[in-house]
Amino acid sequence: MLNQLVVMALVGVLTACAGSTPKPVPPASAPTATLAPPTLKSGLDLAGFDRTVRPQDDLYRFAAGTWLAKTPIPADRSSYGSFIILEEQVQEEVKQLIVAASEQPNRPLGSDAQKVGDYYLAYMDTTRVESLGLAPLNDELARIDAIETPRDLARYIGHSQRLAVGHPFKWFSSPDKDNSTVYVGVLYQNGLTMPDRDYYLNPDAKYETFRAKLAEYIEQMLARAGVRDSNSAALRIVALETSIANNQWTKVQSRDPVKTHNPMAPPDYQKLAPDLDWLAFFEGMGTPAQRLEINQPSFIKGIAQLMKTVPMSDWRVYLKFHVLDRFAPVLSKQFADLQFDFREKTLNGVPEQRPRWRRALESMDGNMGELVGRMFVEAHFRPEAKARVIELVGNLLKAFDGSIDELEWMSTATRVEAKKKLAKITVKVGYPDKWRDYGKLDVRSDDLIGNLMRASEFEHQRHVARIGKPVDKGEWLMTPQTVNAYYSPLTNEITFPAALLRWPLFDADADPAVNYGGIGSGIGHEISHAFDDSGRQYDGDGNLRDWWTADDRAKFRQRTGELVKQFSGYTVLEHPLNGELTLGENIGDLSGMAVAYKAYKISLQGKPAPEIDGFTGDQRFFLGLAQVWRRNYRDAELLKRLLTDAHSPNEFRVNGPSSNIDAFYDAFDVKPGDRMYRPPAERVKIW
Numbered sequence: 001m002l003n004q005l006v007v008m009a010l011v012g013v014l015t016a017c018a019g020s021t022p023k024p025v026p027p028a029s030a031p032t033a034t035l036a037p038p039t040l041k042s043g044l045d046l047a048g049f050d051r052t053v054r055p056q057d058d059l060y061r062f063a064a065g066t067w068l069a070k071t072p073i074p075a076d077r078s079s080y081g082s083f084i085i086l087e088e089q090v091q092e093e094v095k096q097l098i099v100a101a102s103e104q105p106n107r108p109l110g111s112d113a114q115k116v117g118d119y120y121l122a123y124m125d126t127t128r129v130e131s132l133g134l135a136p137l138n139d140e141l142a143r144i145d146a147i148e149t150p151r152d153l154a155r156y157i158g159h160s161q162r163l164a165v166g167h168p169f170k171w172f173s174s175p176d177k178d179n180s181t182v183y184v185g186v187l188y189q190n191g192l193t194m195p196d197r198d199y200y201l202n203p204d205a206k207y208e209t210f211r212a213k214l215a216e217y218i219e220q221m222l223a224r225a226g227v228r229d230s231n232s233a234a235l236r237i238v239a240l241e242t243s244i245a246n247n248q249w250t251k252v253q254s255r256d257p258v259k260t261h262n263p264m265a266p267p268d269y270q271k272l273a274p275d276l277d278w279l280a281f282f283e284g285m286g287t288p289a290q291r292l293e294i295n296q297p298s299f300i301k302g303i304a305q306l307m308k309t310v311p312m313s314d315w316r317v318y319l320k321f322h323v324l325d326r327f328a329p330v331l332s333k334q335f336a337d338l339q340f341d342f343r344e345k346t347l348n349g350v351p352e353q354r355p356r357w358r359r360a361l362e363s364m365d366g367n368m369g370e371l372v373g374r375m376f377v378e379a380h381f382r383p384e385a386k387a388r389v390i391e392l393v394g395n396l397l398k399a400f401d402g403s404i405d406e407l408e409w410m411s412t413a414t415r416v417e418a419k420k421k422l423a424k425i426t427v428k429v430g431y432p433d434k435w436r437d438y439g440k441l442d443v444r445s446d447d448l449i450g451n452l453m454r455a456s457e458f459e460h461q462r463h464v465a466r467i468g469k470p471v472d473k474g475e476w477l478m479t480p481q482t483v484n485a486y487y488s489p490l491t492n493e494i495t496f497p498a499a500l501l502r503w504p505l506f507d508a509d510a511d512p513a514v515n516y517g518g519i520g521s522g523i524g525h526e527i528s529h530a531f532d533d534s535g536r537q538y539d540g541d542g543n544l545r546d547w548w549t550a551d552d553r554a555k556f557r558q559r560t561g562e563l564v565k566q567f568s569g570y571t572v573l574e575h576p577l578n579g580e581l582t583l584g585e586n587i588g589d590l591s592g593m594a595v596a597y598k599a600y601k602i603s604l605q606g607k608p609a610p611e612i613d614g615f616t617g618d619q620r621f622f623l624g625l626a627q628v629w630r631r632n633y634r635d636a637e638l639l640k641r642l643l644t645d646a647h648s649p650n651e652f653r654v655n656g657p658s659s660n661i662d663a664f665y666d667a668f669d670v671k672p673g674d675r676m677y678r679p680p681a682e683r684v685k686i687w
């Protein structure tokens, strides 16, 4: 359980789902070789371009149109693009390593090869999974049956944290916003089966349908598990989840670092929610009562009231359902298929399950990620890539520093503070210096659900053990095999896992323009998160501290307000984007692109860039960026993301920011009348 709730990632976290028949994976389009020796190749996939579109009208479709038209979404995906293609490639590579480990004779008990190999074998042993049925969950379900009182319920909610169930709220450790050198326990709202409170509360017919399907899903899950009166139980669970949704904060409210900062000592939360038996909750977690950061206090208060007013029989079926839903992917086919039908087919529009081996690898990433990561890095990561990327990051940081100097709207006092924060950013590239120790994690080849439960307990204990202890600055919040990147405001660090450092983001053999447009913009994006509407409220040490003058704060808000308006004006499938929800990521994209362009110019040291493939260096910068973001979505997935993803749909991650950057106008000679044209006064510049 990562504290990724306060981490800003480069792309929305991909939801894990479920698989059937393995089928060949289409290879990623390779960059086309160029005819321009002796220069480096461009790194552009020219075959993916759509020359019937003008870049001045739609940069995204000019650079990606043919690829978008020719690349169907595979049946087991809700969307398909560069990041997912890379993810699939990485999985193919990791699979070979893991299968090899599982085939090693005489693997010593407790060795990495034994753990990795046996986890995989257990996951793939469907014969055993079918024969066991629900038996591995019997103890857990019996524990829920024994809940009689609100005190029992509080104790069980504490206990459920050990299973990574965490309903109706979850607990995890995170650096303290007041003192980022130590860990504090955090409570974060949770408790729903569907992706967002809107799915429960929006009167629109589309959500009405989802609610009806949810009731069917719960009913069938309970019936298959032998729960009596599953029909009425399902309706009561939907009613309870609707009450929980009513108490939840919106995603926009939950993005506010100040409103979600509510440190409380035991007497404080006792007073906030006297109906919740806190001692029993901590007993269930296996820790003494402790200070808590309560992100959404009114939610916890509301839940405590529900614990008193909703009958225990309703809570019992609710908790049973959530245990079944949590483990359904590793239960027998009748449970796994049922969950796939609702979670992937109904909610995301995915027709087919992913192959089981991919689901096994996803599960391993979550439960023993750095064991797998270490094998991946040793086999597939070139040290030269790390050195090149560190050099790129250095140039980006220099360019960002120069940008701060040039900000005409900011006072010297705030600028000095911003530069101090920038100088304190920690950079992590490739893989952790110190790998996580999984020595105490017991993995068995004949106990799939037991492996998942022990891994969740292992992770829970890792979080429990560090409350009040110094923050581990070397920790990675993503595994090296993750195709993503992040900024963490609480540690003021940017992190780029090994799996991200590949074409189309980065190609060691390509001309710098596309690398600055690709990974360069990604690096700029992560740096910019330190200074977006949320990140700017933390200082260089990761403490929540306002270092802005009132005047600069007002000017920043005026500028970001313009960006909110711009993005709220874009629509997909006739729905407007949520400019507030996506503000932080849009700032990251805009400022990241601007600073990466600046860094590219610095890297040229005044020399002209060669023309390659018929494009100037400046043009290739923007085209390289655009090809990174090419991606097709299923409608249901796109609609879900409009409500839940802090990132804008990919076409707006390209066209939105570039339409604000003067260099784009110069590169392509964009003029009034062109569709991407904005008058200079309407172009937003933040960093």
Ligand SMILES: [Zn+2]
Binding pocket: 008, 009, 010, 011, 525, 526, 529, 585, 588
């Ligand atoms: Zn981001």
